[in-house]
Amino acid sequence: MSQDSIRFECADGVARMTLNRPDVLNSFDRAMSARLQEVLHAVSLDETVRAVYLTGAGRAFCAGQDLAEAAPKDAEPIADFAEHVRRMYNPIVLALRGLDKPVVCGVNGVAAGAGANLAFACDLVVAAQEASFIQAFIKIGLVPDTGGTFFLPRLAGTAQATALAMLGEKMSAERAAEIGLIYKACPGAALEETAFGLARQLATQPTRALALIKRMLNASSGATLEAQLELEAECQGEAGRTADYAEGVRAFHEKRSPAFTGK
Numbered sequence: 216m217s218q219d220s221i222r223f224e225c226a227d228g229v230a231r232m233t234l235n236r237p238d239v240l241n242s243f244d245r246a247m248s249a250r251l252q253e254v255l256h257a258v259s260l261d262e263t264v265r266a267v268y269l270t271g272a273g274r275a276f277c278a279g280q281d282l283a284e285a286a287p288k289d290a291e292p293i294a295d296f297a298e299h300v301r302r303m304y305n306p307i308v309l310a311l312r313g314l315d316k317p318v319v320c321g322v323n324g325v326a327a328g329a330g331a332n333l334a335f336a337c338d339l340v341v342a343a344q345e346a347s348f349i350q351a352f353i354k355i356g357l358v359p360d361t362g363g364t365f366f367l368p369r370l371a372g373t374a375q376a377t378a379l380a381m382l383g384e385k386m387s388a389e390r391a392a393e394i395g396l397i398y399k400a401c402p403g404a405a406l407e408e409t410a411f412g413l414a415r416q417l418a419t420q421p422t423r424a425l426a427l428i429k430r431m432l433n434a435s436s437g438a439t440l441e442a443q444l445e446l447e448a449e450c451q452g453e454a455g456r457t458a459d460y461a462e463g464v465r466a467f468h469e470k471r472s473p474a475f476t477g478k
């Protein structure tokens with residue numbers, strides 16, 4: 216397995232993951248998927264990591280499935296796409312949504328097919344103004360995967376989701392922000408400062424409370440009001456037992472900035 220298809224560094228509580236196959240616009244082959252799954256698992260076990268940053272190397276974020284691997288010129292094509300999707304993409308989406316730390320995605324360039332939906336599975340998505348999003352699947356006779364049919368209607372509504380999936384048109388980062396698909400767009404030169412800056416900021420915040428917010432938002436779309444109110448009560452109970460809550464209130468009374476430890 217190529218270790219380099221994902222560059223992985225940890226510093227100051229932030230795990231930085233960079234999709235690193237720039238010659239093919241960081242499209243996914245099996246090795247890159249396996250490595251991303253591996254680093255996401257490592258991060259889930261590492262208490263010193265309090266936020267994750269995901270981005271791409273070179274001019275693209277990710278062009279989805281490596282089409283040379285899906286249908287190679289001189290070899291057998293992938294025989295069973297269902298099994299391929301189950302192994303390549305579904306575990307990554309579940310790992311991102313289940314991770315009890317915030318994931319910031321810095322979309323540095325085009326995000327197509329599974330690459331677009333990978334971004335939408337993250338918690339906060341900031342895209343360079345030069346970036347674009349394409350549900351490219353339909354252009355090659357496929358259907359959205361990697362959670363596209365789950366995230367798109369929830370983020371942007373059914374009308375937009377239908378148009379994106381059925382037309383496969385390129386959408387600018389600014390338009391994606393306008394319709395609520397992503398958090399914000401910024402000039403490309405400011406992406407590092409803006410998006411990675413958010414990850415660094417989140418790594419200094421009450422990590423347990425952030426994890427609980429993520430848990431509640433994950434549950435929200437399939438919950439009744441009664442169930443969601445009960446979940447909020449449980450999560451508030453848990454947040455209230457953290458050292459960070461005690462520190463937050465102490466800092467408030469002492470009129471100083473809190474020093475959260477993530478405990």
Ligand code: T3D
Binds near residue numbers: 278281351354355
């Ligand atoms: O199991 C399964 O396989 C099913 C799962 C499917 C999941 C999916 O993600 S399906 C969707 C797959 N992705 C696509 O269909 C997108 C294909 N790429 C594009 O449409 C365009 O490349 C982009 C719109 C993303 C960017 O266009 P542009 O003009 O900026 O770049 P380009 O010139 O098309 O690409 C640059 C190079 O990257 C080029 O290689 P070359 O000619 O310089 O040697 C191109 O072939 C390569 N590349 C781009 N996308 C892919 C790719 N190589 C392999 N796989 C790709 N997906």
